[in-house]
Amino acid sequence: MAEVKENSENPLDIDGSNFNPDLYLDRLMKHANLKQIMDKEAEIVTQSQFLQSEMQTLVYENYNKFISATETVRKMRSDFQIMQEEMNKLSDNMNKITTFSAQISESLKESGNNVSRLCGTRQLLDKLQFLFLLPSQLNKAIIENRYADAVHDYTHAQRVLLKYGNQPSFQSIQTECYEIISELKKTLRDRLLNPDASASELVESVGLLRQLQETDSSLQDIFLNCAENRLDKHLQTLSAMVEITDILEWVEKCNNSLLADIGIVISCYHELFQNSNTTLPEFANKVMTQVFHLFEEVMKRPENNGTEILVRGLDKFFRKLQAMREIISSDTMSDKAVEVVIQCINQKATGQYQSIQTQFKDSLMRVRQSLASKGTENADLKDILNSLQVYLMQKVQASLLDLMAFLQNNLSFGLKPWCVKAVADACWMVISETMVNLSDMVKKMAGPQSSNNIPFELLLILAKLCLEMQENGVTTLHSHLLKLLEEAAPGVTIENRDTSGVTVCLSSAAQAALDAEVAHIGQTAAQMLRVSVLARDWLRAPEPRGPRAVCRRVVETLAGADAAAAQLFPASVKPSSDSSRRTIWSRTTTAFSPINRLFSERIEVFGPAGADRGALAEGALKVALKALVECVRVRTFGRHGLQQLQVDAHFLQARLAAAAPPRTERLLTALLEDALASAQLRCVDPQLMEPSIVDIICERG
Incomplete structure (x- = not known):
C-alpha cells in the first residue's frame, strides 16, 4: 500500500494524479538519446489511441443503457395504469361479495340453530342406543374372540356409566356390563396361563388387562409365570437333545426356539411395563443359567471335541447372546457369554494336553516293549530319544495351532482382547501342563516302587528327554506360541510367560530319573556281590x-x-x-x-x-x-x-x-x-x- 501511494504522488509517474509533463519531458530530454525519445513518443501515441478507443466504446455503451432505461420507464407508466384499473374493479367486487354474504347469513341463522340442535339430539340418541346395546355387543365380541373390540367398547362407555350409573335406567346396564367384563378378565388370565399361547396373544392379553385397570404387579407375576412355563418346555426339549445331537444342531435349536422366545418375552415385558423391571433380571438370569448348563453338557460330549464344529457352534451361540444382551441390558449376561467362550477354550486346551499325555504314555509303552525285546545292545537310544522328543514337540505345536482357530477374524469373538488373552493362557497351559505331566510321569516311573520294573535304558532316555525339554524345548515352544499369536492377532500385546517353574519341574524329574537309573544299576550289581559274599x-x-x-x-x-x-x-x-x-x-x-x-x-x-x-x-x-x-x-x-x-x-x-x-x-x-x-x-x-x-x-x- 505504501509503494502504491508513493507511485501515485510521484510527478514523474505518467499514470499518477500528480504527473508533471514539463518535469517529465525535461528529465527525458536530459537522460535519453534521440532513438529512445522517438520510441517513447511512438509508445505514448499508441497508448493514447488505445485509450481514446476505449473511451469511445464506454460512451457508446452508456448511451445504449440510457436509451434502454428510458424505454423501460415508458412501459412501466402504461402498465401501472392498467393495474390500477384492475385493482379498482377487484375492490368493487369484494364489497359486493361481503354484502351478499351478510344477507345470506342473516337469512339462514335460524335454520342453522335448528340443525345444530338436531345434530346434538342425534348424537345423544346414538350414545343412548350404544349404551343400551353395549351388553349384547360385548357378549358378541367375546364369543367371536374379538377381545380388543370388547375392551374398546367398554372403556368408551365406562365414563358415561360411572357418571350416570346411579340412575335406574342405566343401573342394570352397568351391572350387566361389569359381570361381562369380569368374565372377560378371567378369560384373559386363563389365556395368559396357557403355555400354548403365542407371544402376540400374551402381549394382547396383558395390554387388555391393563386397559381394564388391572394392577401392574399382578400382571407382571402372571406374565413371567406364563413365560417361564413356555420356556420350560423349550428347556426340556433342549435337554433331551443333549445326548443325540451335535453342538451345531443344538445351538440352532436353542437360538431359534428358547433364546428367540426369551427375547420376545423380554421385549414385550419392556413394552408393557416400561417403568417396572425389578424382577426381570432375576427371571432372565434364572433361565439363562439353565441354558448355559445345558450348553456346557453339549460342549463336553466327545462328538463335539472337533475344533471346527466347536468353534462354529460357539460363534453362533455367542452372536445370539450378544444380540440378547442389548435386549436384557444385563452385565451378568455379557460376562456369562464371555465366560462361556473362555470355558470352551480352556476345555479344549485341557482335552489337548490330556490327549498328548495319553498318546505319550502309549509311545513310552511301545518303547519299553521294544527295549525289552531287543535288549540294550541292539537298541539305538539316541534314535529313540529323538523320536520321542520330535513326537512330543509336534503334538504340542499341533495343539497350539489347533487353538488358534478361536482367533479367526470372521468370528464374533475372534479378535477380542479378552479372547486373545484366553487363547494365550490356554496355549501356555497346554505347554506347561504337558511338561509338568511329563515330569510327574518320569518321577512316578523313577519312584522306588516302579524303577525296579523299568528298564534302565528307558530311565536314561526319559532323563535326557527332560533335560532337552528344559534346555531348549520349553523356550522353543514359547517362541512358537508368540509367533502364532502375532500372526493370528497382529498388534495385540502378549505378555511373556515365566518358564522357570516348568524348567524346575523338568530338572527335578531328570534328576529323579538319573538317580533311579544309578540306584537300579548299582543295586543290581550290589545284590550280585552281596549274595556272592554272604553265601x-x-x-x-x-x-x-x-x-x-x-x-x-x-x-x-x-x-x-x-x-x-x-x-x-x-x-x-x-x-x-x-x-x-x-x-x-x-x-x-x-x-x-x-x-x-x-x-x-x-x-x-x-x-x-x-x-x-x-x-x-x-x-x-x-x-x-x-x-x-x-x-x-x-x-x-x-x-x-x-x-x-x-x-x-x-x-x-x-x-x-x-x-x-x-x-x-x-x-x-x-x-x-x-x-x-x-x-x-x-x-x-x-x-x-x-x-x-x-x-x-x-x-x-
Missing part, C-alpha cells in the same frame, strides 16, 4: 584259580549301563591313559585301622547323580562296591579266602578302570582297597599273594 564260606575257600564268575557279571552289568549312558550323555572328563596305575595292594593293612578311617575322605554313596557318563558310572560303582565293603566286614576269612578276594578286587579294578576318568578310578581303587583291608582285618591268616602272581591268575582266568 560263600571264606574260611574253607580253596586256593584261587581265577576271578569268580560274579565279578564278570558285575563288570558286564556296569559296562552295559555305561555303554547305554554313552549314547545319550557326554563324558565330561576323558579317561586317563596313565599306565602306571596304583594297585590295590600298594597300601598296608595298618592304613585302614579304625582310627585312620576317621580321617579318610568320606564317600557319599547315594548323592545326586550327574548328567554325564562318568558321573553315572561313578554313582553305580559307589553303590555296588560300598555293598561289597559292608558285606566283607561281616565275614571271617581264611588265607585262601583273602587271596580269592584279592584276585576278584584286582580283576574288578583292571576291568572297571579301563574307561573310567581319573576321579572314578581313584574312587574305585579306594573302595576296593577298603574292601581288601577289611578282609585282612577279618582274616585268621592274612597273607596276600604277590602282585605278579595275581596278574597271572587274572589273565589265565
Whole structure:
C-alpha cells in the first residue's frame, strides 16, 4: 500500500494524479538519446489511441443503457395504469361479495340453530342406543374372540356409566356390563396361563388387562409365570437333545426356539411395563443359567471335541447372546457369554494336553516293549530319544495351532482382547501342563516302587528327554506360541510367560530319573556281590584259580549301563591313559585301622547323580562296591579266602578302570582297597599273594 501511494504522488509517474509533463519531458530530454525519445513518443501515441478507443466504446455503451432505461420507464407508466384499473374493479367486487354474504347469513341463522340442535339430539340418541346395546355387543365380541373390540367398547362407555350409573335406567346396564367384563378378565388370565399361547396373544392379553385397570404387579407375576412355563418346555426339549445331537444342531435349536422366545418375552415385558423391571433380571438370569448348563453338557460330549464344529457352534451361540444382551441390558449376561467362550477354550486346551499325555504314555509303552525285546545292545537310544522328543514337540505345536482357530477374524469373538488373552493362557497351559505331566510321569516311573520294573535304558532316555525339554524345548515352544499369536492377532500385546517353574519341574524329574537309573544299576550289581559274599564260606575257600564268575557279571552289568549312558550323555572328563596305575595292594593293612578311617575322605554313596557318563558310572560303582565293603566286614576269612578276594578286587579294578576318568578310578581303587583291608582285618591268616602272581591268575582266568 505504501509503494502504491508513493507511485501515485510521484510527478514523474505518467499514470499518477500528480504527473508533471514539463518535469517529465525535461528529465527525458536530459537522460535519453534521440532513438529512445522517438520510441517513447511512438509508445505514448499508441497508448493514447488505445485509450481514446476505449473511451469511445464506454460512451457508446452508456448511451445504449440510457436509451434502454428510458424505454423501460415508458412501459412501466402504461402498465401501472392498467393495474390500477384492475385493482379498482377487484375492490368493487369484494364489497359486493361481503354484502351478499351478510344477507345470506342473516337469512339462514335460524335454520342453522335448528340443525345444530338436531345434530346434538342425534348424537345423544346414538350414545343412548350404544349404551343400551353395549351388553349384547360385548357378549358378541367375546364369543367371536374379538377381545380388543370388547375392551374398546367398554372403556368408551365406562365414563358415561360411572357418571350416570346411579340412575335406574342405566343401573342394570352397568351391572350387566361389569359381570361381562369380569368374565372377560378371567378369560384373559386363563389365556395368559396357557403355555400354548403365542407371544402376540400374551402381549394382547396383558395390554387388555391393563386397559381394564388391572394392577401392574399382578400382571407382571402372571406374565413371567406364563413365560417361564413356555420356556420350560423349550428347556426340556433342549435337554433331551443333549445326548443325540451335535453342538451345531443344538445351538440352532436353542437360538431359534428358547433364546428367540426369551427375547420376545423380554421385549414385550419392556413394552408393557416400561417403568417396572425389578424382577426381570432375576427371571432372565434364572433361565439363562439353565441354558448355559445345558450348553456346557453339549460342549463336553466327545462328538463335539472337533475344533471346527466347536468353534462354529460357539460363534453362533455367542452372536445370539450378544444380540440378547442389548435386549436384557444385563452385565451378568455379557460376562456369562464371555465366560462361556473362555470355558470352551480352556476345555479344549485341557482335552489337548490330556490327549498328548495319553498318546505319550502309549509311545513310552511301545518303547519299553521294544527295549525289552531287543535288549540294550541292539537298541539305538539316541534314535529313540529323538523320536520321542520330535513326537512330543509336534503334538504340542499341533495343539497350539489347533487353538488358534478361536482367533479367526470372521468370528464374533475372534479378535477380542479378552479372547486373545484366553487363547494365550490356554496355549501356555497346554505347554506347561504337558511338561509338568511329563515330569510327574518320569518321577512316578523313577519312584522306588516302579524303577525296579523299568528298564534302565528307558530311565536314561526319559532323563535326557527332560533335560532337552528344559534346555531348549520349553523356550522353543514359547517362541512358537508368540509367533502364532502375532500372526493370528497382529498388534495385540502378549505378555511373556515365566518358564522357570516348568524348567524346575523338568530338572527335578531328570534328576529323579538319573538317580533311579544309578540306584537300579548299582543295586543290581550290589545284590550280585552281596549274595556272592554272604553265601560263600571264606574260611574253607580253596586256593584261587581265577576271578569268580560274579565279578564278570558285575563288570558286564556296569559296562552295559555305561555303554547305554554313552549314547545319550557326554563324558565330561576323558579317561586317563596313565599306565602306571596304583594297585590295590600298594597300601598296608595298618592304613585302614579304625582310627585312620576317621580321617579318610568320606564317600557319599547315594548323592545326586550327574548328567554325564562318568558321573553315572561313578554313582553305580559307589553303590555296588560300598555293598561289597559292608558285606566283607561281616565275614571271617581264611588265607585262601583273602587271596580269592584279592584276585576278584584286582580283576574288578583292571576291568572297571579301563574307561573310567581319573576321579572314578581313584574312587574305585579306594573302595576296593577298603574292601581288601577289611578282609585282612577279618582274616585268621592274612597273607596276600604277590602282585605278579595275581596278574597271572587274572589273565589265565
